[in-house]
Amino acid sequence: NANIYTGQGKACGFEIQDGIFTKIYKNEEDIPEGNKIDLNGKFVCAGFNDSHLHLLNYGQFLLSAKLNEHTSSLKEMKEYMKTYISSLTLKENAWITGRGWNQDYFEDEKRMPDKKDLDELCFDYPMVLTRACGHVCTINSKALEIVGIKKDTPNPQGGTIDFEKGIL
Numbered sequence: 001n002a003n004i005y006t007g008q009g010k011a012c013g014f015e016i017q018d019g020i021f022t023k024i025y026k027n028e029e030d031i032p033e034g035n036k037i038d039l040n041g042k043f044v045c046a047g048f049n050d051s052h053l054h055l056l057n058y059g060q061f062l063l064s065a066k067l068n069e070h071t072s073s074l075k076e077m078k079e080y081m082k083t084y085i086s087s088l089t090l091k092e093n094a095w096i097t098g099r100g101w102n103q104d105y106f107e108d109e110k111r112m113p114d115k116k117d118l119d120e121l122c123f124d125y126p127m128v129l130t131r132a133c134g135h136v137c138t139i140n141s142k143a144l145e146i147v148g149i150k151k152d153t154p155n156p157q158g159g160t161i162d163f164e165k166g167i168l
Contacts, residue, residue: 002039014044057134061099068100068132073108074117077101081121081129095143096127099134113138115166139166 004011006024013025013036025031070080085096103112118127118140126143130136139147144166151163161168 002042002044004044054134060097063097065096065098065129066100067098067129068102071101071105071132074103074106074111074113075108077106077113078117078121085122090125094125096122096125097129098127099130100132101129102132112136112165112167115140115144115164118166137168139168141166 002013004014004024009026011024011026012028013031014021015023015025065081065084067077067080070077081098084098088094088096090096101113103110112131113129115138118129118138121127122140123142126146127140128143129138131138144150144163149161149163149168153161153163155161159168
C-alpha cells in the first residue's frame, strides 16, 4: 500500500536489503508473505538523481507569477502582472515575484522590462521579476530600497547592476 516510483512504471511492492532496493514487485500476488509493511499510500522512490535541477528556484517559480505564459509582448506581461497583483492578499513585508519573461519573444518592444515598468505596476511592495534564464532580474524601486542598492553601489564580481533600470 504505497505509491512506488521506479522510473519504469508502477510497482506494488519492493524488498530492501542493507538500505538498497533489491527487488521490485509489479504484481500483488508475487509479493511473498512475511515482513509486509503497510505504508498507507505514502510515496516511495528508490533514489533521486538530479542531473541539473535548481530545486529551490523551481519551488519559488511555482509560487510566483508565471510570466513564461505571458510573454508575447511587454504590454501583455504588464497586463498579466496587474491581474496577478490584484489577485494577491499581500501582507506586510510581502514580495511580489514572477519568473519566465523573455524579451526576445516580445512582439511590441524588444527590451527588458525595467524599474519604471515595475513601478507602474506596484510601488508599495517590493517586486522582482526574473527572466526565463534565471540569470537576470528586474526589480522595482521598493525592492532596490529594501536591499540597499543605490546609484553608487558597486557591481558585484562577475555581474552588473543597472540602477536606473533596476536590472540586475
